[in-house]
Amino acid sequence: MAEPKNGTPTIGDVAKLAGVSRAVASRALSSEKRPVSADKRERVLEAAEQLGFRPNLLAQSLTTKTVNLVAVVVNHIHDLSDLDLFDLLLERIQSIGKQVILIRVGSVERVEEFLRQGVAYHVDAALVFSDFADAATVRRLFRSDLVVMLNGRHDELSPAVIPDEAVGINQAVADAASKGVRTAGLVTGRASSLVEAARVEHYRQAFAARGIELVRVVQGDYSYESGHEAAATITGWDSPDAVFCTSDAMAMGILDVCRADFPHNRPQKFRLYGFDNLSLTDFDAYPIASIGYDKAAYVEHVLRFLVEPAAFEPGQEPVRVPTRFVPRLTA
């Protein structure tokens, strides 16, 4: 009886049943072409099948020094507002034989607690969407040199991929200017975020360049609800010619409050521009002109760092994925 005692068969059990050494069994089971005689390989595979053997990836990792695990770090799941992007990312990561461990850091207040506990697997790589920490902290936390910063908080030692927002913002503002817009309102997200600060600055510069006067700024938090609230302040009888939002969700909130100003979804009192190009903006009810980027290209850039870590050289500039203006009815 080659059955293991405690239930889950190890490679040792397989080897015993096949009548070979553990090393041979290991080679036969390996995906790479290791030298094993045909008949022994056959016997091993059969034994493994019979026993229902599944390699213990943890033990495997202990010796190979590669865990095939990548951490994806977010503040909240809602950061993944773009599920299309995330789905693609997950599929591609799995396609190169790695698994994703999803880490939710929570609110910024709890970050310190998170860092102190520091219970984190030593992963091959970490993809950081969350703005909770800088690159150095993340590298320490995960014991990984390969930390791809997607939050704008990169440094010389870690690669980064960031949307080049200036392009799309300029296109959107140019679109507005070409339609005679002279005054604008801006609805922003949290001021604390580096990405957001840069985004706002791009809008300001684009306005200045096109001779558009920024007459009002309201701070929201990217959410639909905050768009709802902002509507009261930023629109009304003295609406600016156009309202730009740094998230589609806020634009949706504003649209819902001011739908009367958009008969047949076309702007009457002011034009409305969002940001993110959410798939929701393809729904009839929210035909919001937006700014987006090629998600497939973005994902491939991230993936390249995972597949070819050596391709990154310290000090290398962040990879920039161009954004573009996506016209829709509200513009």
Next chain:
Amino acid sequence: MAEPKNGTPTIGDVAKLAGVSRAVASRALSSEKRPVSADKRERVLEAAEQLGFRPNLLAQSLTTKTVNLVAVVVNHIHDLSDLDLFDLLLERIQSIGKQVILIRVGSVERVEEFLRQGVAYHVDAALVFSDFADAATVRRLFRSDLVVMLNGRHDELSPAVIPDEAVGINQAVADAASKGVRTAGLVTGRASSLVEAARVEHYRQAFAARGIELVRVVQGDYSYESGHEAAATITGWDSPDAVFCTSDAMAMGILDVCRADFPHNRPQKFRLYGFDNLSLTDFDAYPIASIGYDKAAYVEHVLRFLVEPAAFEPGQEPVRVPTRFVPRLTA
């Protein structure tokens, strides 16, 4: 120099620096109260701090036999249409000291390939949203006896949590009947899913019980687009009095096509009922009456199986979370 050679310090390095044995270091670093003299514990902690020591969870798991990893299995990320639920689930799982490894199985066609490769970590538990496999297969795949089936494909050996859909469906149909609805249309999802089959059957029974005639059935795939397509078939001059959809997204598609039939979002030619109670139905543009359940309660039930696996006895009935009708304008 107590510094390790290759960079990442092990508990051995900590022990050496503190001038104690590895065993003592292990105890001092343990969260449980193990016998260590005060001064040595102090020295160990200081040494660990100084070296920036992070325990290797993989190696730890190898001996403790508990990896603190739970797999969440989905077909596509879009299965997580309810991000509120997922966010809560993730937070609670992490709060009990476990991490989530998110596994995307992909389309049903690719399932077999996935099973053959069988590259899966041996996890403490797996939560299966995907309908790709039955409980037995999942147990084998993850080498875990604790597989919580959330897809309706449970068996005697695995615990399950499932929404009790009959309750909410009956309430919704009762609501329609009370408003004089005599004929109904039904827009369904994929016929292959067990959950969907049961759902449809509940609608049929509720219709029969209330004397409502089911005059039309259209099959979609839960998506907004399929709702769009279904609209042509199920509505028109001979609309049924009410259209029930087995997902909110499909109801949204129908609403957008037939918005003229809902002046001020109130039904004129037919009433519209969705399913899932997506947070989107709280947006002004999609005030769709729906059927939902208490997400917090659902998550706590799932969590209980993770925390107290022993509480489950083979043959135990699935835990049922009651659903309820959520009235909104379209009804």
Next chain:
DNA sequence: CTGTTAGCGCATTCAC
């Protein structure tokens, strides 16, 4: 080509 051996990093006996 094959089998033996020696770790990977850690927790855990079991003597002291």
Next chain:
DNA sequence: GTGAATGCGCTAACAG
């Protein structure tokens, strides 16, 4: 209280 020794499951390096 403490530390030396053992083993978790696996693969890499070595010697046949």
